[in-house]
Amino acid sequence: MSTAITLGQFIIEKQADFPYAKGELSRLLRDIAIAAKIINREVNKAGLMDILGNAGSNNIHSEPQQKLDVFANEQFISALKAGGECCIVASEENEDIIIIDPPDRKQGKYIVAIDPLDGSSNIDVNVPVGSIFSIIRKSNDVDPCALSDVLQKGHMQVAAGYIIYGSSTMLVYTTGKGVNGFTLDPSIGEFCLSHPDMHIPEDGNIYSINEGHYVNFPKGVKQYIKYCQEEQHPTRRPYISRYIGSMVADIHRNLIKGGIFIYPATASSPEGKLRLVYECNPIAFIIEQAGGRASNGHGRILDLEVSGLHQRTAVFIGSINMVSQVERFLKEAA
Ligand code: AHM
Numbered sequence: 153m154s155t156a157i158t159l160g161q162f163i164i165e166k167q168a169d170f171p172y173a174k175g176e177l178s179r180l181l182r183d184i185a186i187a188a189k190i191i192n193r194e195v196n197k198a199g200l201m202d203i204l205g206n207a208g209s210n211n212i213h214s215e216p217q218q219k220l221d222v223f224a225n226e227q228f229i230s231a232l233k234a235g236g237e238c239c240i241v242a243s244e245e246n247e248d249i250i251i252i253d254p255p256d257r258k259q260g261k262y263i264v265a266i267d268p269l270d271g272s273s274n275i276d277v278n279v280p281v282g283s284i285f286s287i288i289r290k291s292n293d294v295d296p297c298a299l300s301d302v303l304q305k306g307h308m309q310v311a312a313g314y315i316i317y318g319s320s321t322m323l324v325y326t327t328g329k330g331v332n333g334f335t336l337d338p339s340i341g342e343f344c345l346s347h348p349d350m351h352i353p354e355d356g357n358i359y360s361i362n363e364g365h366y367v368n369f370p371k372g373v374k375q376y377i378k379y380c381q382e383e384q385h386p387t388r389r390p391y392i393s394r395y396i397g398s399m400v401a402d403i404h405r406n407l408i409k410g411g412i413f414i415y416p417a418t419a420s421s422p423e424g425k426l427r428l429v430y431e432c433n434p435i436a437f438i439i440e441q442a443g444g445r446a447s448n449g450h451g452r453i454l455d456l457e458v459s460g461l462h463q464r465t466a467v468f469i470g471s472i473n474m475v476s477q478v479e480r481f482l483k484e485a486a
């Protein structure tokens with residue numbers, strides 16, 4: 153019987169790809185996986201919260217029970233603080249960066265940006281949610297940590313990943329040498345390699361967009377949606393529309409099956425909705441590493457200037473031919 157490769161084993165093996173690595177990034181990834189397991193445990197019993205005690209009541213440690221996105225944020229931050237490899241945490245849940253400056257040891261050299269619980273509005277209805285992380289290196293170890301360290305372009309990421317808390321829980325990550333997916337085996341509490349060397353099909357037949365905002369979409373996006381819906385033999389059109397409303401879940405499905413995920417700019421949100429630093433850049437890095445494309449409609453997401461921690465961007469992410477096609481529609485409509 154063959155034995156599964158655990159995430160821990162895989163990370164150690166892959167360290168050899170980086171001959172000068174000292175194991176810090178490996179330890180950081182391991183810390184993130186530990187936080188993910190704890191969050192998974194709580195997400196899995198989310199439906200029991202009302203039975204076990206309403207928010208506002210205390211947990212078994214006599215601490216107030218918290219909303220899951222606050223809980224997830226705290227788990228990541230405390231795992232990263234304890235690990236010692238990280239000097240700054242930037243989170244969707246915190247307006248400002250969190251600097252980790254341990255008095256008793258050398259400061260870590262990595263910056264981690266997180267969306268601790270993406271799609272958390274779906275928790276109450278048992279729809280998959282996710283966590284997203286992006287890792288960059290501090291540009292130097294001389295200057296004190298500052299927001300400017302975080303505001304690096306997406307192509308500076310050294311690793312990125314997501315965890316999807318779905319019918320099974322998976323961790324998918326890249327360090328810039330392809331994409332690998334691990335499924336949590338609850339019986340042993342380990343993420344096991346289940347999806348080695350993931351590739352997104354060059355073409356797909358799924359489009360994922362919140363069509364409720366249709367009237368506010370730019371002309372090129374409206375035209376592309378009509379194109380997706382046209383019956384055109386022998387192409388795969390009309391495409392299938394699938395939109396969960398949890399980006400991680402929509403991206404994960406399209407990564408495996410082929411498809412495009414769109415969250416465009418609208419009249420009311422001219423920059424789009426999704427955040428560049430901890431949502432779009434890490435997902436863009438993963439999808440590019442899987443052979444897909446990630447665009448803001450005009451160019452590569454990973455090359456966008458980053459001027460603010462909570463900056464937003466329009467996104468068109470997925471199968472390379474589908475993203476290139478929507479870019480053509482946007483160009484022609486401009
Ligand atoms: P969140 O980080 O507040 O959960 O918001 C991000 C989520 C994404 O997961 C999802 O793709 C999008 O918001 C859905 O937005 P909408 O309900 O406008 O379609």
Ligand code: MG
Binds near residue numbers: 244267269270271431
């Ligand atoms: Mg989010």
